[in-house]
Amino acid sequence: MICFPARAYEALLLLADLNAGAGPSRFKARTAPPTRVSMSYTAREHHYDADLYVPSDGRPKAGVVLVPGVVKNAKDDPRLVAFATTLARARFAVVVPELAGFRALQVHASDAAEIGAAFSFLAGRRDLAPAGRAGIIALSYAVGISVLAAMDERIRDQVRFILGVGGYYDITGTITFLTTGYFRQAMQWQRLEPDPYSVRVFLESSKNSLQDPADAAVLESIEELRTDNPTADTSRLAFRLGPEGRALHDLLRNVDPLRAPALIARLPRALQSALSQLNLSNKDLLRLKARLILVADRADNMIPYTQSLELARAVREGQAHVQLVDSLTHVEMKRWHYLSRKFFTTGVPDFWRMHTVVCELLKERG
Numbered sequence: 001m002i003c004f005p006a007r008a009y010e011a012l013l014l015l016a017d018l019n020a021g022a023g024p025s026r027f028k029a030r031t032a033p034p035t036r037v038s039m040s041y042t043a044r045e046h047h048y049d050a051d052l053y054v055p056s057d058g059r060p061k062a063g064v065v066l067v068p069g070v071v072k073n074a075k076d077d078p079r080l081v082a083f084a085t086t087l088a089r090a091r092f093a094v095v096v097p098e099l100a101g102f103r104a105l106q107v108h109a110s111d112a113a114e115i116g117a118a119f120s121f122l123a124g125r126r127d128l129a130p131a132g133r134a135g136i137i138a139l140s141y142a143v144g145i146s147v148l149a150a151m152d153e154r155i156r157d158q159v160r161f162i163l164g165v166g167g168y169y170d171i172t173g174t175i176t177f178l179t180t181g182y183f184r185q186a187m188q189w190q191r192l193e194p195d196p197y198s199v200r201v202f203l204e205s206s207k208n209s210l211q212d213p214a215d216a217a218v219l220e221s222i223e224e225l226r227t228d229n230p231t232a233d234t235s236r237l238a239f240r241l242g243p244e245g246r247a248l249h250d251l252l253r254n255v256d257p258l259r260a261p262a263l264i265a266r267l268p269r270a271l272q273s274a275l276s277q278l279n280l281s282n283k284d285l286l287r288l289k290a291r292l293i294l295v296a297d298r299a300d301n302m303i304p305y306t307q308s309l310e311l312a313r314a315v316r317e318g319q320a321h322v323q324l325v326d327s328l329t330h331v332e333m334k335r336w337h338y339l340s341r342k343f344f345t346t347g348v349p350d351f352w353r354m355h356t357v358v359c360e361l362l363k364e365r366g
Contacts, residue, residue, distance in 0.1 A: 003359035011358040014090050015351070018333055022082045027089060032056035034088030036081075043117035043124075044154075049098040050118060051075055053088035054128070060093035062133035062365040063122045064163075067115055067142040068096065069331055070201050074103045079332060080139075087137075092365060093128035095121065105204040107141045109277035112148040116155055123158045133366055135161035135290065139331040140303065141201070143167025143294075144280050147311075150290045151283070159290040161364045163357070166296055166331040168303050169311035170281040172261055175251070178202060182257035183304035189257060192301045195330070196227055199252060206248060209271035215245025222249070244268040285314045292320035293360045297328035321360055323353045 003011065017027035036053050054060055064087060068080045075096040084094045097118040101111055115136070123134045136159060138146035143164035150159040168174045177183045178198035181191045203223055207216035218240050225232045238249055248271070251263040264275070276282060294312055296305035305324055312320035327334050327350045340347075 003356070003363075007359060007362050008355075010090070011355050011362055014086060014362070015355055015358050017086045017089070018083065019335060021335075022078065027086070031089040034085055036085070036088075041121045043121045044113070046117065048114065048117055048121075050121075051084070051096045051098075052128075053084045053092075053094040053096070055088055055091050055093075058127075059091075060088075060128060061091040061130060062135070063093040063095065063125070063129035064134065065115060065118045065122055065136045065146075066094050066096045067136065067138040067146055068099070068102060069140040069142060070102045070105055070107055072103055072105065074099055090362070090365070093122070093125075095128075102142075105201050106208075107145070107201060107205045107278065108274065109145070109148060111142075111145045112152070115142075115146055115149040116152045119149065119155050119159060123155065131366075132158065133160065133364065135159060135163065135364055137163040137361075138165070138167065140166050141168060143311075144169070144278060147280060147285070147288060147290075148278075148283075151285075151288050156287070156289050161291040161293060161361075163293040163361055164295070164308070164311075166300055166303050166328070167294065167308055167311060168280070169307045169314065171275050171279040172264055172281075173310075174303060174307060175202065175264060175275075176257050176260040177304050178302070179252055180255050180257045180260060181301075183306055185304075185306050190304075192299065192304070195302045198302045199223065200227075203248075203252070206271050206274075209268055209274055210244050210248070211268070211270075212242050212244065214240070215242050215248075219245055219249060219252075223252075280311065280314070285311075286316060288315055288319075291364070292322075293357060293364075294320060294322045295328070295354075295357055296322070296324055297330065298324050298326055300328070300330050302330045321357075323357050325350050325353050327351075327354060 013027040017025040034053050034055055039052050040049050066084050068074050071077050087094045095118050123129050136146045146162055178194050181194045182189050210216050218237055222234045222237050225234055247266045254263055294308045296308035298305050312322045
């Protein structure tokens with residue numbers, strides 16, 4: 001990919017601004033503050049809420065739907081606000097949809113419809129997506145859901161690209177990792193200590209599929225105890241679980257990656273159906289037309305980087321651009337200290353990998 005000098009310089013400014021977060025940067029000094037407004041819109045016969053960010057002069061070159069990660073603040077998370085603001089400074093119109101499920105730390109395939117509706121609204125506004133230049137930027141679990149949204153026939157031909165950071169591809173492999181810490185790389189098992197936050201999101205997303213609400217309450221109590229004290233004896237609580245709750249408990253407590261597929265197969269039927277809908281590895285991704293720009297951290301302890309590699313292999317040859325980096329904490333950029341010895345010895349290669357990603361994004365903007 002050729003990054004022309006003007007675009008390469010803008011990518012440097014944009015990347016440095018992302019690294020600065022809400023702090024000062026040369027990009028902020030050179031561009032006027034964008035406008036952020038809360039708005040409601042109607043798409044697909046439903047009403048939705050979102051935040052809209054536009055360049056100061058109201059004349060974007062392209063539009064993106066920015067899908068937040070699964071955090072309580074969702075679209076109002078300060079880190080996401082800073083990201084959206086940087087994108088608007090780079091002359092993107094940015095629609096950040098309100099996803100109530102994400103605020104509740106829940107991930108469901110039905111979220112794809114809300115993302116698709118946000119994109120339909122964006123693409124239908126020529127002032128926000130000139131010449132139809134529009135795509136999706138998604139973080140963490142939202143990457144897979146955004147891929148599902150982009151395969152919807154109503155928008156499939158319009159979604160030009162998806163920039164995904166720290167996404168998943170195979171649900172079984174993802175659950176195996178978040179419960180055991182094991183993932184396969186070059187046919188060999190590797191292990192990282194998984195982030196307990198992923199277990200919490202999985203539990204919150206799963207509890208509505210349990211027929212007995214008491215099971216969900218017991219499982220939450222068990223996870224709270226183990227969060228405070230990983231070695232806590234929770235056997236008395238676990239004894240109160242019904243068959244469905246016990247099946248989910250056995251999976252969450254499993255430490256053997258070879259047992260994980262069988263334990264997933266024992267989950268309640270409703271939960272297995274929900275997971276199947278979220279899964280990408282059982283979908284025909286050759287139907288996807290959007291170009292994929294994927295970024296993953298090699299030390300990601302929420303979703304292993306190998307998931308991004310698998311996703312890239314599942315689409316047409318040349319459709320995906322992947323960069324593996326060391327400068328993220330899952331989806332959040334680590335701060336570079338440009339004058340430090342560490343940056344010059346180990347940070348420079350990673351900086352250029354991220355610079356390549358930003359160049360790819362700006363190429364889509366035009």
